[in-house]
Amino acid sequence: MPDDATTLHELRRRMAEFVAERDWGRFHSPKNLVMGLAVEAAELMEHFLWMENAESFAVAQDAQRLTAIGEEMADVACYLLALANVLGMDLSDAIVDKLAKNATKYPVERYRGRYQ
Amino acid sequence: MPDDATTLHELRRRMAEFVAERDWGRFHSPKNLVMGLAVEAAELMEHFLWMENAESFAVAQDAQRLTAIGEEMADVACYLLALANVLGMDLSDAIVDKLAKNATKYPVERYRGRYQ
């Protein structure tokens, strides 16, 4: 696994700085940000549109495509960070809480190896 | 700004553990994960569907709604973490690189206060 040692706090700070420098806060309504996020999610999805599931694992071996995919993932993440900034949401806490909730919803003994 | 002191590395580790415990790796093809991400992005968007932009800022003052929104944001983030795990993508690096690229694309002097 790569390092990823940066905290969400630091990434949110950088995103906030980027927005503030351009005075883009006026455009960054939660409504606009979630639309932007959904647009980027679709651009990410487009990379995998006509593939079989098995094929889609292989993009990890295609350096050029992986870079393009990483940019789309970053776009999604940036909108998420911007939204967390606007709403004052602790995203780490939200993630940790949701994983705990999902652990209860999908108990290991019942869901091992199957989704339903 | 809330704390958000957790690293992406730690969040990815927790997500990987959640998936491994349930043996869900077989379902977690990149293709499926980006579809799941787009579905969750739409569920997040649904909270803001009929609002004016100005109204949408007010959800930050509605504790119950904010919790529901936080859960959808966490769902988006979890798919993003799972995808980073499957692709071996350093998401922090991708975000930092994209912010740098966008800083060049949208120079402060030209884009201050406007998008286009």
Add this chain to the structure above:
Amino acid sequence: MPDDATTLHELRRRMAEFVAERDWGRFHSPKNLVMGLAVEAAELMEHFLWMENAESFAVAQDAQRLTAIGEEMADVACYLLALANVLGMDLSDAIVDKLAKNATKYPVERYRGRYQ
């Protein structure tokens, strides 16, 4: 193929009537309608989230699931009809034009059996 003998004109008329009876025109800005359409597209997509491509053909044999999918398809279509009404767009013409444009973009001799 089922009948589908209704014109888009008639379907648009019914949609317009539904909206007018409820005085919902004020909410039906193009921005809101495209958001609604994207939300419904994601709900449609969710039915196929964890499937293999081959499996996804089989939903045509599952009457109950097919009904649920038909409702999501109708939701997408209704937003598209409402948007055509608001924008005064001739959707049939747009479709016929786009098929002609795509026929030029993807000539049969080059694209037979492959997308790229």
Add this chain to the structure above:
Amino acid sequence: MPDDATTLHELRRRMAEFVAERDWGRFHSPKNLVMGLAVEAAELMEHFLWMENAESFAVAQDAQRLTAIGEEMADVACYLLALANVLGMDLSDAIVDKLAKNATKYPVERYRGRYQ
């Protein structure tokens, strides 16, 4: 309102012909088609990303933009027609049924002028 006199039956026939000529049926799994539809829905949405609701009505007066939007609407419609073809779904019936169901869910007397 423009003419839109074409039946869905005829539009589906043209779409089926387009696909058959290119032997693209093998790619047109329901799973792939709903992904494609969601991607096109997002491209349609992108046109309205940073607007206010009130502004978004004005695109109807911008001929160039309207043409571009019409193309995205056609793309969404084409995926919907292709999906109806693959699933053998009578889309007109699905739309008429859904409007009837929504008429019961949102009675005029209670929902006139408001969504909730």
